[in-house]
Amino acid sequence: MQISVQPRMAGIDAQARGLAMAAGAGAGGMVAQYVTCTLGDAEYGIDILSVREIKGWSETTALPHAPAWVRGVINLRGTIVPILDLRSRFGLGQTAVTAMHVVVIIQTATRMAGLLVDSVSDIITVGAEEVRPVPEVGMSVPERLLSGLIPREGAMVSLVSLDNLLNLPDADLAPGMPATLS
Amino acid sequence: MSFDHLRATYFEESAELLESAYAQLSALAEDRADGDTMHALFRAIHSIKGGGGAFGFTRLVGLAHVMETLLDHLRDGSLASTPDRMALLLKATDALADLLGAEQRDEAMPEGFEKGLIAALAAVVESPGRAMKTGLPATALTPAATDGAGWRIIFRPHAALFRHANEPLLLIRALRALGPVSVSVDLGRLPGLEVLEPEDACLAWTLDLAAPVPRAEVEEIFEFVVDECDLTIEPLGRTVTEAVDAPSDAPPMAAAPTAVPRTEQAAAVQSVRVDVAKVDRLVNLVGELVINQAMLVQIGNAVPPEACPGLVAGLETLSQHLRELQEGVMAIRTQPVKSVFSRMPRLVRELSAQLGKDVRLVVTGEATEIDKTVVEQLADPLTHLLRNALDHGVETPEVREAAGKPRQGTVHLSAEQRGGRILIELSDDGRGIDRARVLARAKERGIVAPDAVLTDNEVDELIFMPGFSTAAVVSAVSGRGVGMDVVRRNIQSLGGRIAVESRFGQGSRFVLSLPLTLAVLDGLVVSVGREAYILPIASIVESLRPRPQDIHDVVGRGQVLSIRGAYIPLLALHRAFGVADAVLDPSRGIVVIAETDHAGRVGLLVDDLVGQHQVVVKSMEGNYGRIPGIGGATILGNGRVALILDVAGLAETTDRGAATRHAPPAAAVLH
Numbered sequence: 001m002q003i004s005v006q007p008r009m010a011g012i013d014a015q016a017r018g019l020a021m022a023a024g025a026g027a028g029g030m031v032a033q034y035v036t037c038t039l040g041d042a043e044y045g046i047d048i049l050s051v052r053e054i055k056g057w058s059e060t061t062a063l064p065h066a067p068a069w070v071r072g073v074i075n076l077r078g079t080i081v082p083i084l085d086l087r088s089r090f091g092l093g094q095t096a097v098t099a100m101h102v103v104v105i106i107q108t109a110t111r112m113a114g115l116l117v118d119s120v121s122d123i124i125t126v127g128a129e130e131v132r133p134v135p136e137v138g139m140s141v142p143e144r145l146l147s148g149l150i151p152r153e154g155a156m157v158s159l160v161s162l163d164n165l166l167n168l169p170d171a172d173l174a175p176g177m178p179a180t181l182s
Numbered sequence: 183m184s185f186d187h188l189r190a191t192y193f194e195e196s197a198e199l200l201e202s203a204y205a206q207l208s209a210l211a212e213d214r215a216d217g218d219t220m221h222a223l224f225r226a227i228h229s230i231k232g233g234g235g236a237f238g239f240t241r242l243v244g245l246a247h248v249m250e251t252l253l254d255h256l257r258d259g260s261l262a263s264t265p266d267r268m269a270l271l272l273k274a275t276d277a278l279a280d281l282l283g284a285e286q287r288d289e290a291m292p293e294g295f296e297k298g299l300i301a302a303l304a305a306v307v308e309s310p311g312r313a314m315k316t317g318l319p320a321t322a323l324t325p326a327a328t329d330g331a332g333w334r335i336i337f338r339p340h341a342a343l344f345r346h347a348n349e350p351l352l353l354i355r356a357l358r359a360l361g362p363v364s365v366s367v368d369l370g371r372l373p374g375l376e377v378l379e380p381e382d383a384c385l386a387w388t389l390d391l392a393a394p395v396p397r398a399e400v401e402e403i404f405e406f407v408v409d410e411c412d413l414t415i416e417p418l419g420r421t422v423t424e425a426v427d428a429p430s431d432a433p434p435m436a437a438a439p440t441a442v443p444r445t446e447q448a449a450a451v452q453s454v455r456v457d458v459a460k461v462d463r464l465v466n467l468v469g470e471l472v473i474n475q476a477m478l479v480q481i482g483n484a485v486p487p488e489a490c491p492g493l494v495a496g497l498e499t500l501s502q503h504l505r506e507l508q509e510g511v512m513a514i515r516t517q518p519v520k521s522v523f524s525r526m527p528r529l530v531r532e533l534s535a536q537l538g539k540d541v542r543l544v545v546t547g548e549a550t551e552i553d554k555t556v557v558e559q560l561a562d563p564l565t566h567l568l569r570n571a572l573d574h575g576v577e578t579p580e581v582r583e584a585a586g587k588p589r590q591g592t593v594h595l596s597a598e599q600r601g602g603r604i605l606i607e608l609s610d611d612g613r614g615i616d617r618a619r620v621l622a623r624a625k626e627r628g629i630v631a632p633d634a635v636l637t638d639n640e641v642d643e644l645i646f647m648p649g650f651s652t653a654a655v656v657s658a659v660s661g662r663g664v665g666m667d668v669v670r671r672n673i674q675s676l677g678g679r680i681a682v683e684s685r686f687g688q689g690s691r692f693v694l695s696l697p698l699t700l701a702v703l704d705g706l707v708v709s710v711g712r713e714a715y716i717l718p719i720a721s722i723v724e725s726l727r728p729r730p731q732d733i734h735d736v737v738g739r740g741q742v743l744s745i746r747g748a749y750i751p752l753l754a755l756h757r758a759f760g761v762a763d764a765v766l767d768p769s770r771g772i773v774v775i776a777e778t779d780h781a782g783r784v785g786l787l788v789d790d791l792v793g794q795h796q797v798v799v800k801s802m803e804g805n806y807g808r809i810p811g812i813g814g815a816t817i818l819g820n821g822r823v824a825l826i827l828d829v830a831g832l833a834e835t836t837d838r839g840a841a842t843r844h845a846p847p848a849a850a851v852l853h
Contacts, residue, residue: 061823062713064759065809073806075817078470082806112805 030128034150036157037104037117039087039095045124045150045157046115050106054120057101068094071116076105083114089165090145111166124157126150131159192233193286194455199226200279201524207272208527210263220257227253228405230278234285242281245296248303249274254398255307267306274299276528332361332393333400336414338368338386343410345381354389356403361393390418458554461514468504468511469702469798475504476819512702513551519597519606520548522561526568526595533572540579540590541572547597552604556676556696560606563669563680567608567692568593570665575612575690585687587611603720604698609691615684617641624650642682646670674830677703677720703799705826707792707818708774710755711764715788716797716816716826723775723783725791730769743773743785750775751833754787758811758832765789778830786829795819799826810834 034045035054060072060083069088073080083103087095095101095116103114131148147161206223209215231246249271255261277296284291335357339350357363368386378384391400400415401408475497482497523545534541552560576582576591583589593610617638624630624644636644644650648667673680678696697703697720705716732744733752741752752773756764765771765787773785797816802809802825813828 059822061815061825062759062761063806063809063825064811070806073802073815073823075821075823078466078473078800078817080800080802080805080815080817080823 031125032128033123033125034157034159035104035120036122036124037086037102037115037120039090039092039118043121043152043155043157044086044117045126045159046104046106047159047162048123050108050162052105052107052112055103055105055114057097057099057103057116071097074103074114076112076114079112081105081112081114083116084165085116086160087116087118106162106166108162108166113166115160115165124150124152134158189237191455192237193282196230196233196282199230200275200282201521202226203275204524204527205520207268207275211265211268211272220253220263224250224253224257225405227275227278230282234282237285239281239285241291241296242278242285245274245278245281245300248300248307249278251307252303258398261306270299270302270306272531274303276531279528331418332391332395333397334414334416334418335389335391335400335404336386336412337389337404338412339383339407340410340412341381341383343407344383346410348407348410350385350387353403353407354387357389357391357400360395360399360403361391364390364392386412392418456514458515461511464511465515466798468508469800471504472508472796472798473817473819473821475500477821480819508702512553512698515554516551516698517554517557518549518551519557519560519604522557522564523548523595523597525561526564529565529568530572530593533569537572538578539572539576541576542590542592544592544594545596546594550597550599550604552597552696552698556604556678559672559676560694560696563672563694564595564606564608566665566669568595571608571610571612571690575610575614577613599698604696606694606696607691608694609689611689614686614688614690615642615645615682616686620644642684645682646680677718702796703826704794705797705816706774706794707824708755708772708786708788709790709792710759710788711761713759713761714792714818714822714824715755716795716824717774717776717786717829718813718826719794721776721778721829723777725772725774727771728768728773728785730767733768741768743768745775745785750783750785752785752787753832755827756787776829778833784829784833786827786832797824797826 033048035048035051036043036045038044058074060074062072063070063082066072069085071083071085073082075081085095087093095118097116101116101118102120103116104120105112105114130150132151134146134149144164145161146158148159150157150159203223203226206215206219206226209219210223227246227249231243231250234242234246252261252267252271256263256267261267277299281291281296337350337353339348343350354363354365366388368388369384371386372378372384397415404411404413407413479497479501482493485493487494526545527543530541530543533539571593576593577585577587579589582591591611593608596607598605621630621636621641621644624641624647625632625634627650629644629647629650630636646666646669650666670680673694673696676696678694681693681695682690683693684690703716704719706719706722708715708717726745728743728745734742734744734749736742739751741754742749743752752768754764754766754768755761756766768787771787771789772791773787774791775783775785777783795818797818799814800816802812802815809825811828811832812825813831814826815823816826818824
């Protein structure tokens with residue numbers, strides 16, 4: 001079964017999830033879809049099943065004692081959602097936000113959060129065999145924040161490990177300490 | 183609905199039925215009983231038994247059955263309700279509650295746990311007192327209780343009977359199980375087909391039961407529908423003889439329905455069982471609406487009135503309706519405190535027996551309503567306070583007598599609404615707080631300095647300190663020293679306060695002040711730099727712009743503000759939260775003085791006061807985590823998130839910060 005999904009800037013919802021599942025089932029369950037987004041020249045992939053919606057950047061409310069990569073919280077139709085600066089999370093410095101920046105709202109089993117990225121570019125369908133493991137050395141990004149690498153037309157897409165990414169600071173952690181190093 | 187669901191529903195309903203049973207029992211004990219009290223008690227036990235049978239809880243059913251038998255005799259007057267019998271029923275109800283609890287936890291009560299009670303109940307039922315009844319002249323209720331040819335039952339169901347899913351056919355069949363029944367139907371009220379309302383009850387039956395069974399057996403069949411029908415039960419023979427002997431009488435058929443009509447609707451179920459999650463969703467949605475409306479009003483204000491006439495009036499109406507809607511939805515979440523108060527009498531009974539004390543519990547204001555979450559979390563603190571009152575407060579009868587007090591101690595538990603808060607009071611007429619002993623103990627434990635001089639109030643406050651326990655002998659009931667501080671923390675986590683007043687030798691009084699609801703809060707919006715924060719109005723004492731000469735630096739403690747001769751610590755929010763572009767000079771900003779339970783008064787330095795709003799409290803913990811000094815978040819009229827300050831937490835964290843090294847937040851470093 002061949003289904004092509006057009007990238008959309010918003011409303012990647014149940015319908016798209018359904019399509020993704022269908023695409024996965026058609027290829028024997030070994031195919032996954034990722035929303036790709038950019039930080040500068042680098043491309044990152046986010047599991048489409050975790051993406052709830054994509055929206056433009058809006059002003060946040062800063063949180064005291066939060067790490068620098070937590071940009072604050074926004075009101076998403078009544079739910080308080082923390083916004084994480086993906087660039088800063090990867091240790092690449094803080095994003096200078098403009099109205100053109102994009103927030104990808106993701107939902108995991110336990111949490112909802114927004115990822116601040118430069119732009120969203122595509123939806124890719126990838127077979128499990130295409131995903132390469134993250135090398136142990138030679139990377140500037142803490143590798144546990146990535147779950148795999150996909151070579152793609154000369155470029156490379158890094159898959160974001162949302163579970164590790166969303167491991168947010170708790171009250172017991174000292175202010176500013178990255179919370180993932182457990 | 184799965185079996186587990188049914189089971190859960192049964193336990194939930196049984197808990198309510200038990201509650202009702204206790205309420206009826208205490209009404210009986212206090213002579214507040216009316217005709218329906220005993221019936222309601224019987225129905226409660228009967229329903230618990232019925233459900234229990236369906237789930238195979240045989241021990242529970244066995245106990246409930248003898249209780250039911252006794253109640254049956256009590257309500258038809260064949261046994262008198264004496265205090266002894268009431269006490270026995272109370273004990274049996276306690277045991278029933280224990281058996282239910284055990285079943286719910288999938289445990290088994292010790293073998294033979296209820297044997298003694300069952301025997302005692304059975305002994306009462308078989309007691310000679312009952313035999314006397316047969317010697318009594320026949321009363322209206324029991325005319326020739328078992329003799330005669332049988333019973334004529336005139337049964338006219340109301341529409342409500344059908345609506346509650348009862349089926350006359352089943353009742354008639356049940357009747358037939360007692361003996362031969364001849365049934366005739368009365369079609370007199372059946373309208374023509376063209377005007378027939380299918381949901382109306384138009385039929386009535388005359389059922390002649392030709393079997394000499396006790397009247398109670400017939401009544402039992404109609405037990406659950408008696409409020410939803412006109413029911414007349416009379417001896418078969420009598421109607422016949424009367425008709426023969428006194429032909430001038432109205433025919434029995436016509437007279438019958440007015441004879442004993444049971445049409446009281448009060449017992450009908452007036453409530454709906456709704457999942458709390460659904461109510462919370464509604465509360466949330468209404469919260470959203472309120473925020474939305476605030477946004478609309480802001481936009482509406484920007485539109486010139488002539489450009490859009492009617493807009494302002496329309497928004498005004500919307501606001502009013504929304505306020506009513508919000509109040510209505512919040513009211514769904516509220517619950518009478520009765521559900522937690524009703525557990526207390528048993529506790530008092532058991533504890534006073536255990537401690538050898540004679541204590542009377544007086545409960546008032548049980549109908550006061552408060553948020554469900556608050557009610558649920560009130561049980562533990564109240565239990566603890568009550569235990570303390572009985573263990574440490576009320577003396578033994580001998581000691582009381584020696585002190586010139588009545589032998590029986592009184593504990594008063596009350597609830598009332600005052601303003602936007604609920605006050606719950608627990609007072610006893612016991613020995614009160616022995617301040618000298620409390621102070622000595624506190625010094626001994628190093629809670630206060632050996633040479634400290636404390637006011638009476640400060641000494642009373644010591645009992646809320648962690649690790650404090652004055653009972654010379656640590657008893658099983660209380661006195662592990664992990665009590666009052668936990669109570670205070672529980673109450674505080676509900677947004678409440680607890681205070682104690684005591685007179686040595688005369689008793690103590692604990693006052694719990696709780697918010698009506700946890701979902702909304704009256705807040706003062708303050709600005710700090712570009713950020714806005716909400717301060718709960720309840721904690722604010724006053725706000726002022728301090729004069730420069732009132733601000734003093736204290737080594738190691740930061741700044742203090744002198745106000746009317748007292749020094750209070752000053753807490754700059756911009757510094758605590760790392761906010762840039764804030765007013766740094768206290769004399770150019772505003773100081774809001776807030777009251778905390780632990781740290782006393784604190785002055786919070788902010789840039790400006792923005793306004794007062796009722797805000798919908800949202801949790802930060804779901805998607806982020808707990809932040810020290812922040813109690814939650816809300817959404818302002820402009821759609822932005824504002825953080826709600828937790829003043830006590832704030833004072834605590836900055837205290838800790840001042841005591842140890844002060845690490846600037848990483849965010850501030852990277853800016």
